[in-house]
Amino acid sequence: MEDKRTARIRAADADRERVATTVQTAGSEGRLTLEEVEERLAHVYSARFTDELTELTADLPRPVPARPGFPLTRAALRRYPALRLHLAVVVAIAVVAIVRWAVLGAGFFWPAFPMFWLAVSLFVHAGVRSARERAGAAVPY
Structure with missing residues (x-):
């Protein structure tokens, strides 16, 4: 049977920063008082093991994962020249x-049909790019 002290995992700086961000966010939301934030941050930066960090945020709500937004945004158009060209x-x-x-x-507004399908192609292109980006794949376009 393993000793509890040998099964502990050392905390990295990235772990401490993640927990510190969670504590600071809870303070800015009003979930913690200023004194509690200062006390917990002191413990965060002095923690040596990950289980010590877990205890500092056990009573705080877990962050909600970001929902994917509308794929055709101004930022996406700036980042991806192929989407801008499309x-x-x-x-x-x-x-x-x-x-x-x-x-x-012509009396009937026939350009509505090709414009609809052109818009669909643009949204599909943006959606595929967005899905690949969320999956972590390299998106060359």
Whole structure:
């Protein structure tokens, strides 16, 4: 049977920083008083083992994992040039279709159909990129 002292795992700096962030967040949310935050942070930075860190946040709620948001955002367009290019092509084709419709004087607004499918292709592209990013895969585009 293993001795409890030999089964303990040493805490890394990253572990301490993660717990310190949790304690500071709880303090900013009003779950802990300023004195409790200071006391717990002192214990966090003096902790040598991970079980000591676990005890400091046992009474705090676990953070809710972030839900995936809308995949087509301004930040995504800045990060991924292929997505920006796709958007530019969609807009250009839509403008050409609308101008052609206006010039020909057709009564029925037929550009709605190609514009719908162009928008679907753009959202699928953004969704696939977002899913790959969440999965941790390298996203070259």
